[in-house]
Amino acid sequence: MNKVSLYFENGLFLEAKSFGSDGTSVGECVFNTSMTGYQEIATDPSYAGQFVTFTMPEIGNVGCNAQDMESTKAHCKGVIVRSYQDRPSSFRCEETLAALLKKHGVLGITDIDTRYITKILRDEGAMMMVASTEIHDKEELKKVLENSPRIEEINYIEQVSTKEPYVHNQARYDILQFDYAKPNTSKKIIALDFGIKRNILNELTHAGMEVTVVPNSMPSSEIIAKFEAKEIDGVFLSNGPGDPLILKDEQEKIRDMIAAKVPMFGICLGHQLLSISHGYDTYKLQFGQHGGNHPVKNLQTGSVEITAQNHNYNVPDNITEVAEITHINLFDNTIEGVKYKDAPIMSVQHHPEASPGPHESAYVFQEFADMLG
Structure with missing residues (x-):
């Protein structure tokens, strides 16, 4: 897994590991409390422009399949999980979550304290953030975020x-x-x-x-x-x-x-x-x-x-x-x-x-x- 760096608009800077697509992406960070359905969430077009932090700690366990797609692709900017499982166990599995995200250019972020992020979002509200497997300097990430449009300015x-x-x-x-x-x-x-x-x-x-x-x-x-x-x-x-x-x-x-x-x-x-x-x-x-x-x-x-x-x-x-x-x-x-x-x-x-x-x-x-x- 490659290194991925995160910078939030409140000044929070975190480092984690990447299991999805490489690159730099800007979006609004929210949290989702669902216990199941990570593929449906990632492929829901309503999440376009957003990073989804899952409160369920283990994600990827059952893989992904064509029947559980809510649209033709993954639309979110990225998914943030505590622990990603790359060896799914399900008779319905056709590919891993990592493979799905890479196919559609979506960041996957793991080995990070999602409870900590969720508590910040709960107290301070949903906020813009940038995540990158290419840029790891805090000040440079801050500039990228400041120069990017906010989600409420984009017609997704x-x-x-x-x-x-x-x-x-x-x-x-x-x-x-x-x-x-x-x-x-x-x-x-x-x-x-x-x-x-x-x-x-x-x-x-x-x-x-x-x-x-x-x-x-x-x-x-x-x-x-x-x-x-x-x-x-x-x-x-x-x-x-x-x-x-x-x-x-x-x-x-x-x-x-x-x-x-x-x-x-x-x-x-x-x-x-x-x-x-x-x-x-x-x-x-x-x-x-x-x-x-x-x-x-x-x-x-x-x-x-x-x-x-x-x-x-x-x-x-x-x-x-x-x-x-x-x-x-x-x-x-x-x-x-x-x-x-x-x-x-x-x-x-x-x-x-x-x-x-x-x-x-x-x-x-x-x-x-x-x-x-």
């Missing part, structure tokens, strides 16, 4: 969104059959790709929707024309990376669809963009919510769901002026889901497709299908 969805439309034609993975179920669809929707996860698409088709995934650049006029011609029944707004406040084109596009009364469902970034498009700006959480063990209460049924989370931004409390709150996070009472009062629009902040429960939050996909009529 232009990098992660699909370039061409495509139809998704598989449903939920059947672990007993080791294959994907065949979809039985009766509704047609467009999914605006801001960094969509494959398992979200699986759940949409599982709920009976034929999904055409389109680039984030698709004009709202074209989407509205398809809706008015009854070629589609609604629109899904996907998850994605970065600060939603800088996505002005996407906000305007959603406003057009709100005015045209297009039924919509948003997850994570889609949830945030719906709030902003209704006139309620998001705010940044101190260190965000990243993990697979967050309790969320459904205020309509009273049930508590164990959810997966991955966001740094949240919608404001005064959104109740236009929407009914349907879900809250029991860790900090932040808003996790809403239904808009005068429109066929719903959204959730958590990831109901990520299956930590394992399927106790998946009903929201069926609620969207039912909303389409």
Whole structure:
């Protein structure tokens, strides 16, 4: 393993070992409390621009495989782990985590005190950092970081969104059959790709929707024309990376669809963009919510769901002026889901497709299908 040096914007300088790609990379450092799912996390486009510090100390134990990819590649800037295991043991393993990271130019950092880093991020908040296998001088790394744009200044969805439309034609993975179920669809929707996860698409088709995934650049006029011609029944707004406040084109596009009364469902970034498009700006959480063990209460049924989370931004409390709150996070009472009062629009902040429960939050996909009529 090569040496890798880390410099954080609070002045912290650390040295560790590298097991991924070589090079120099700048991004925002966050921590994730999931016990499993490191491959899904690394390949989630919502982590574009971020280094993910895992609180689970042993990472790499079961390797990686094609079925657990949430997208076509690893999108994060790097992963930071206490102990990396390069000899995975699993009958599903097709390659090591190191091989996956190297293939996609992502740094892997190990032999470092992740508990220490997590406590700093918890107390001081998510922060920018630079990691390098090439530069090991603290002052030089500091200059690289100071001269690099911050994550909130970069439109990462232009990098992660699909370039061409495509139809998704598989449903939920059947672990007993080791294959994907065949979809039985009766509704047609467009999914605006801001960094969509494959398992979200699986759940949409599982709920009976034929999904055409389109680039984030698709004009709202074209989407509205398809809706008015009854070629589609609604629109899904996907998850994605970065600060939603800088996505002005996407906000305007959603406003057009709100005015045209297009039924919509948003997850994570889609949830945030719906709030902003209704006139309620998001705010940044101190260190965000990243993990697979967050309790969320459904205020309509009273049930508590164990959810997966991955966001740094949240919608404001005064959104109740236009929407009914349907879900809250029991860790900090932040808003996790809403239904808009005068429109066929719903959204959730958590990831109901990520299956930590394992399927106790998946009903929201069926609620969207039912909303389409």
